[in-house]
Amino acid sequence: MTKSQIPIVKNFEMIRSQAEREWQALKIPEEPIIWIGTATCGRAAGALNTLQAIEEELAKGNIKAKIIHVGCMGHCYAEPMVTVAKPGYPPVCYGHVTPGVASSVIKNFLGGDDPCFEFLLGALEENPSIPTVFELPRFKHEFRSLLRNCGYINPEDIHQYIANGGYRGLVKALQLSPEQVIAEVKRSGLRGRGGAGFPTGRKWELCRKAKGNIRCIVGNADEGDPGAFMDRAILESDPHSVIEGMIIGGFAVGAHEGYIYVRAEYPLAVKRLRHALGQAEEIGLLGNNILSSGFDFHLELMQGASAFVCGEETALIASIEGKRGMPTPRPPYPAISGLFGQPTCINNVKSFASTSLILSQGAKLYADIGTKESKGTAVFALAGKVVNTGLVEVPMGTTLRELIFDVGGGIPKKRGFKAVQIGGPSGGCLPESKLNTPVDFASLTEAGAMMGSGGMVVLDEDNCMVDTARYFLEFTQKESCGKCTFCRLGTKQMLDILEDICRGNGSLEDIDLLVELGEDIKAGSLCNLGKTAPNPILTTIRYFREEYEAHIIEKRCPALVCKELIAYYILPDKCERSCDACVGSCPTEAVFTGKKRIKVIDQSKCVKCGSCVDACPPQYDAVVRISPVSQLPPSEPPPDKA
Amino acid sequence: MSKVNLTIDDVPVNAAEGESILWAALDAGIYIPNLCAIRERKSPFASCRLCWVEIEGVDLPATSCTTPVKEGMKVQTRTPRVLRLVRTSFELLISHHPVDCARCAKNKKCELQRIAREFKFKLKPGKFRKLLRELPVDSSHPCFILDPNKCVLCGRCVWLCNEVQRACALDFAFRGLNTVITTSGGKPLGESDCSACRECVSVCPVGALIPK
Numbered sequence: 001m002t003k004s005q006i007p008i009v010k011n012f013e014m015i016r017s018q019a020e021r022e023w024q025a026l027k028i029p030e031e032p033i034i035w036i037g038t039a040t041c042g043r044a045a046g047a048l049n050t051l052q053a054i055e056e057e058l059a060k061g062n063i064k065a066k067i068i069h070v071g072c073m074g075h076c077y078a079e080p081m082v083t084v085a086k087p088g089y090p091p092v093c094y095g096h097v098t099p100g101v102a103s104s105v106i107k108n109f110l111g112g113d114d115p116c117f118e119f120l121l122g123a124l125e126e127n128p129s130i131p132t133v134f135e136l137p138r139f140k141h142e143f144r145s146l147l148r149n150c151g152y153i154n155p156e157d158i159h160q161y162i163a164n165g166g167y168r169g170l171v172k173a174l175q176l177s178p179e180q181v182i183a184e185v186k187r188s189g190l191r192g193r194g195g196a197g198f199p200t201g202r203k204w205e206l207c208r209k210a211k212g213n214i215r216c217i218v219g220n221a222d223e224g225d226p227g228a229f230m231d232r233a234i235l236e237s238d239p240h241s242v243i244e245g246m247i248i249g250g251f252a253v254g255a256h257e258g259y260i261y262v263r264a265e266y267p268l269a270v271k272r273l274r275h276a277l278g279q280a281e282e283i284g285l286l287g288n289n290i291l292s293s294g295f296d297f298h299l300e301l302m303q304g305a306s307a308f309v310c311g312e313e314t315a316l317i318a319s320i321e322g323k324r325g326m327p328t329p330r331p332p333y334p335a336i337s338g339l340f341g342q343p344t345c346i347n348n349v350k351s352f353a354s355t356s357l358i359l360s361q362g363a364k365l366y367a368d369i370g371t372k373e374s375k376g377t378a379v380f381a382l383a384g385k386v387v388n389t390g391l392v393e394v395p396m397g398t399t400l401r402e403l404i405f406d407v408g409g410g411i412p413k414k415r416g417f418k419a420v421q422i423g424g425p426s427g428g429c430l431p432e433s434k435l436n437t438p439v440d441f442a443s444l445t446e447a448g449a450m451m452g453s454g455g456m457v458v459l460d461e462d463n464c465m466v467d468t469a470r471y472f473l474e475f476t477q478k479e480s481c482g483k484c485t486f487c488r489l490g491t492k493q494m495l496d497i498l499e500d501i502c503r504g505n506g507s508l509e510d511i512d513l514l515v516e517l518g519e520d521i522k523a524g525s526l527c528n529l530g531k532t533a534p535n536p537i538l539t540t541i542r543y544f545r546e547e548y549e550a551h552i553i554e555k556r557c558p559a560l561v562c563k564e565l566i567a568y569y570i571l572p573d574k575c576e577r578s579c580d581a582c583v584g585s586c587p588t589e590a591v592f593t594g595k596k597r598i599k600v601i602d603q604s605k606c607v608k609c610g611s612c613v614d615a616c617p618p619q620y621d622a623v624v625r626i627s628p629v630s631q632l633p634p635s636e637p638p639p640d641k642a
Numbered sequence: 643m644s645k646v647n648l649t650i651d652d653v654p655v656n657a658a659e660g661e662s663i664l665w666a667a668l669d670a671g672i673y674i675p676n677l678c679a680i681r682e683r684k685s686p687f688a689s690c691r692l693c694w695v696e697i698e699g700v701d702l703p704a705t706s707c708t709t710p711v712k713e714g715m716k717v718q719t720r721t722p723r724v725l726r727l728v729r730t731s732f733e734l735l736i737s738h739h740p741v742d743c744a745r746c747a748k749n750k751k752c753e754l755q756r757i758a759r760e761f762k763f764k765l766k767p768g769k770f771r772k773l774l775r776e777l778p779v780d781s782s783h784p785c786f787i788l789d790p791n792k793c794v795l796c797g798r799c800v801w802l803c804n805e806v807q808r809a810c811a812l813d814f815a816f817r818g819l820n821t822v823i824t825t826s827g828g829k830p831l832g833e834s835d836c837s838a839c840r841e842c843v844s845v846c847p848v849g850a851l852i853p854k
Contacts (some may be wrong), residue, residue, distance in 0.1 A: 307817070324814055329708045331690040482795065482821025486692045489734040491769050492819050496786070513769050520730040523702060524691050 005175045007292040012171045015283055017160055023163030026085075029317045030477070032065040032110050034092075035083040035211030037151055039072035039236040040268050041229070041390075045079035046098065053099030054082075057106040065110060069165070071237020073151030074391030075138060078121060081151070084097060084109060090127040094119045101591040136518035138388050141407040143369070145377050146353055147393045150237035155272050158279040158450060161240040167285055169359030172253030173248045174293040175435045178208065181252040185355055189375035194220055194311075194348035195423065195452045197374070197441040200355065201497060207253040207335040210343035217250045217258035218346040219337065222306035222316060224263065225424030226475060227383045228455035231349050233391050235262065235269035238353070239276035243299065245352030247286060248359055250297045253345045257298050260318055260349070264303040273301055308479035311453075312527045313338075313346045315481065327527035348453060350379060374440035378454065384421075385460040387412050394439065401435040404458055415460040418559075419543070423452025426532030448539040450532065464561035465544040466551055469537045470498040476533040487530030490521040494537060503557040503564040504628075511548050515541060560625040563608045567629045574622035582623060584614035594636045602638040646689040650695075662686065663706035663717055664693050674719050675728055675757040677735075677797035677847045679707045682806075687797045691731045694724045694758065703727055725761070729768070732757055735794055737767035738819075739848070740774055746792070748849035754794070765793075777822065782832030786843045786853050790822045793850035799823060799842035811836040823850070 026033060034054060038047045051067070060067055072083055078095030082102065092115055094105060101119050108114040115130065122133035133139050144150075151458035161167070173181045187203030207215060219242060223231040246258050260330060262270055277299055280286035288296045302320055309315045310325040317339050319325040320629035338344025354376060358366045365575075367375050374396040380403070382392050387409030394403055400420060404410065411417050419429040428449035430437065437447050444451050457466060477491040497514055500506050518534030525531045541548060550556045557565040570582065577597035585591075590605035590614055599622075601612070618622045626632050643658045650667045657666035665676050665681055686707040693706040698716035703723050718724070735754065743749045743765070758765050780788040788838035795814070800823060803812040811834045816823045825834035843851045 309817075326814070329686060329705070348850075472718050478818055480818040482816070482818050483687075483797075485687045485689070485731045485734050488795070488818060488821065489773070490730070492773060493734065493737065496771060496773075517730065517770075520727060524694075524727050524731060526688055526691065 008171060008174050011284070011291045012167065014067065015159075015167075015285075019159035019162035022159050026068075029066070029085055029087055032063070032086040034065055034067045034085060035085070036067060037072055037079065037081045038069045039151075040232060040266070041072050041076050042080045043268075045076075047080035049099050050080045050082065050097050050102045053102040054106055057103040058110075061107060061111045063106065063110050065106075066108065068154050069156065070153060071155050072151050072233045072391065074147060074233065074393070075388070076390035077388050081121075083124065086110060090123040090125040090130060092123045092130060093121045093133055095121045096178075119552050138390070138392070138407060141402065142393055143377055143395050144242075144393050145235070145357060145366075145369070146350060146379055147391065150233060150391075152520070153238065155237050155239055156275050156279075158240055158276065158283065161238065165360055166240055166356075167244055169253075169356040170244050170247055170285065171291065173251055174295060174624040175361050176293060178252045178254060180249065181359070182208065184363045185252070185358055187341065188354075188358040188366040189370075190351065190354050190358060190366070191374060191441060192347060193350035193354065193379075193453065195426070195450065197451055199345060200351050203347070204249065204252050204285055206333070207255075207343045207345040210336045212337075212343040214340075214342045215253050215255035215346045216339045216342055217246050217255045218245050218313075218316065218320070218334075218344055219258065219260040219349045220311065220313065220316060220346055220351055221260060221262045221266075221269070221349045222304045222311040223266075223453060224306075224311055224479070225426075225453060225455040226472075228381045228382055228424055228453060230379045230391060230454045232266050232269050234349060234353055235266065236272055240280065241272045241353040241356050242273075242349045243276055243280055243286065244356040245349075245354065246299060247290065248355050249345055249347065249352060251295055253343070256296045257300070257343065259300050259302050259320055261302045261304055261320065263306060263310075265306055270301065270303060275569075277301065280573055304576075307481070308347075308475075309481045309527070309529050312529055314527065316346065317344065319333070324481075326483045327529070329486075329526060330475070350453075355618075371438065371440045372444055378439050380439075380454045380456040382408050382456050382458070384457040385411050385415065385463070385604070386458040396440045397438045399436050399438050400430065401458075403439060404435070409460065410524065411458065411460050415462060417458070418461050418463055419459045419465065419468075419540075420454070421449075421457040421459065421468065421472070421531075421534075421536065423450040424455035425475045426450060426528070426535055427452045427455070428535045429459070429543065430539065431543040434543075446536065448542060450535070462559055462561070464502075464557050464559040465547045466498065466501055466516075466557075466558075467542045467561050469540045470502055471499060472536040473533065476529060480529065480533075484524075484526040484530060486524040487522045487533065488524075490517055490532050491508055491530070492536065493517060494521070498537065501551050502557075502562045504551065504562075506552040507554055508549070510552070511541060511545070514538075554628055555630070558627075560627050562627075565604060565629065566608065566625045566627040567632045568601050568606055568608060568610070568612060569624055569626050569632060569635070570599050570601060570616075571622045571624060574620055575599050576617075576620045576622070579617065579620065581615040581617060582612040585611040587611060592638050600635050600638070602641075603632070605638075607616065618635050646711050646713040646715075648717060650717045650788055651719055657711045659850070661711050663695055663697075663709050663711055663715075666711050666715070667706065667719065671771075672719060673760050674706050675732070675760065676707065677753055677794055678798060680760055680798055680801060680845065683790070683801060687801065690735075690796055692728055692729075692751050695719050695722045695729045707767065728757075728761065729763065732761070733766075733768040733770055736765060737770040738773050739776075739794065740791055741765045746849040747852040748846075752849060753847035773819070780831050781854075782830035783836060783838075784832065784854065785838050785840055786831075786851055788823070788831055789850050789852070790824075792848050793823055793849075794845055794848055795821055795823070798845040798847070798853060802845055803843045807837065807839050807841055809835060809837040809839065812842060
């Protein structure tokens with residue numbers, strides 16, 4: 001260790017010992033501690049009401065306890081989640097904590113001695129009396145490294161991050177030369193987590209070697225894929241891991257300024273990030289002369305104005321510059337000429353969070369996880385028709401089958417698996433035959449999907465593939481910036497064709513036209529939004545062509561989804577005549593009581609909302625969807641037309 | 643400035659280093675279709691997606707406006723793959739453009755007509771459907787008329803107005819298919835910051851900006 005490196009370590013040790021003391025006090029509490037997940041997902045599930053109920057119950061029972069807000073553990077299916085650490089017991093975790101459950105836990109567990117087993121997910125530590133959560137499928141199969149702190153530490157307390165190994169990567173980096181840091185990141189094999197998978201170390205090297213006076217770091221958290229929330233969860237639950245990674249990145253490429261670009265729809269992430277930036281500056285981990293190392297680095301937060309295309313790096317840079325968020329042709333790549341024409345290193349925030357891990361643990365440990373070409377772990381937002389939805393993290397190379405059926409717990413309601421949409425609107429739909437595909441950059445691309453930034457929507461047999469493709473294309477078409485011909489007009493042409501097919505007005509030539517135009521859009525578009533927009537259509541045609549043909553030839557929607565191709569029908573022999581549930585539920589008065597009190601649907605009034613299906617008691621199950629409409633059995637005319 | 647030698651459609655061409663293939667070809671009398679290109683513009687806009695070429699040793703067709711010439715480069719401008727992309731791009735543009743040439747002031751000077759002539763395309767959207775808009779024509783300005791329905795969003799007028807004339811009267815607004823060229827706050831051109839230099843009219847490749 002050289003002389004100049006001593007103060008770095010010494011300065012950090014002071015912060016660290018204080019942080020660890022505070023953390024130890026939380027681990028062996030004198031009074032009960034209640035950890036409540038109040039990230040956006042928890043709040044959406046009612047965590048703030050739960051919090052209020054906890055506070056009221058504590059006051060009512062005159063119980064002393066400390067409440068700590070944490071981020072998202074990734075277990076959306078069990079939100080709101082609360083962990084209670086009571087002296088003498090292992091910390092225990094509860095799921096689905098409604099205000100009623102919360103009151104009952106406080107009263108019986110903290111007020112008494114009953115840990116309320118009925119609401120318990122499990123204990124967070126090995127112990128003789130209470131089963132642990134680690135036996136649950138989600139905990140058992142997952143491998144948490146990027147999300148290691150999410151839901152376990154208070155994102156608004158930098159000391160909790162430091163006590164859990166935080167900022168050690170930065171301290172290590174500051175003792176190395178920038179070239180050594182880049183070499184370490186290169187050794188780890190880390191590839192960009194934004195979706196394209198460009199090797200991060202190589203990007204940093206390009207940026208460092210590029211000609212320019214001022215270099216810049218940009219963290220991309222403009223996460224816009226429908227159903228994806230990985231970046232949000234990390235920023236809300238562990239913002240310092242991103243900040244640390246960005247400082248390391250700044251040191252490596254020689255930048256003294258950085259921007260984190262977060263979409264404005266993430267107000268909590270923005271708030272927590274701002275708080276975290278303030279704390280890091282306060283204790284000297286950000287700003288001038290970081291830990292007396294002589295290295296200056298400033299971070300600024302930028303909020304995007306809800307344009308999906310601004311996730312594309314050149315459009316994002318234009319947006320920071322104050323211009324309209326439109327992509328520009330590459331090359332020049334941002335690493336050579338980016339923000340204000342200067343070399344700019346732009347990475348997804350998950351990539352930055354990974355680099356703090358790589359530096360603190362060492363590249364070797366990171367590179368040991370994953371496959372030969374794709375190192376580390378992959379974070380997915382598992383959504384759709386799957387039991388254990390939420391944020392999952394698995395080593396690269398895990399198969400889709402393991403991910404959906406072991407980690408995700410399979411398809412709910414005993415329905416059959418149909419497809420999985422990976423990579424959001426730019427990704428593709430893979431069928432059951434591709435379930436053994438390992439999750440890594442090359443394998444997913446080869447199968448027609450892509451890694452993307454981590455959206456994963458599971459579809460079951462009740463999902464229509466044509467309708468799914470239409471949904472994703474509608475999104476990209478609306479979000480196209482309108483700059484280039486192929487994306488602006490091509491996606492609209494494709495969407496019109498798909499809408500026709502969904503209405504039963506398609507022709508077989510339309511399928512060929514979709515493929516042809518889709519290929520041209522992929523080849524001809526200016527940026528990756530357009531280049532990937534046809535993927536959902538091309539993959540659904542590739543793997544589910546028969547569904548397209550059923551819509552076109554038979555005017556039949558096999559999944560009974562496309563409204564124009566289905567009709568609702570009440571089975572006379574199943575209809576319980578004394579029940580009026582469907583009649584009352586119908587918003588258009590299409591259901592009437594026919595002869596012998598059997599209910600009948602007036603097709604001319606039916607708007608196909610499906611209310612009658614939901615209203616019909618499950619023991620009768622008399623309302624069915626029929627496709628094609630021509631298969632509809634003749635039924636009695638309504639009284640006014642009889 | 644040093645010069646490089648290349649061939650475009652097997653014709654030897656001598657072009658300045660750093661020049662894009664598009665301008666090298668046009669200088670040599672080889673037509674490559676384009677709408678958005680402006681020679682003075684340092685970083686090409688690359689929005690019209692018409693100037694496709696194939697370069698020997700490069701897998702995919704590339705836009706010639708964004709590809710600089712290189713010594714010994716072999717460029718083809720009329721290969722099947724290029725023709726397919728040009729046709730699709732052209733037909734997409736036509737699908738969104740009212741073909742009313744006989745009554746258009748730009749008749750016979752229109753770049754879309756030129757492309758159709760050079761490539762023997764019809765002024766029809768081919769397999770695509772017509773997606774016409776019915777936006778109001780802005781004739782509030784004393785010198786020129788803006789018909790947003792005919793606009794191909796090449797961005798030439800925007801660049802000139804903002805970067806050269808510094809009048810900053812025109813810019814893009816809205817997204818996707820709704821993208822238009824408009825003034826600040828959508829005000830009529832007659833009430834906008836327009837300095838009446840009429841440079842935008844001179845660069846419009848189609849009949850969207852027409853002198854009065």
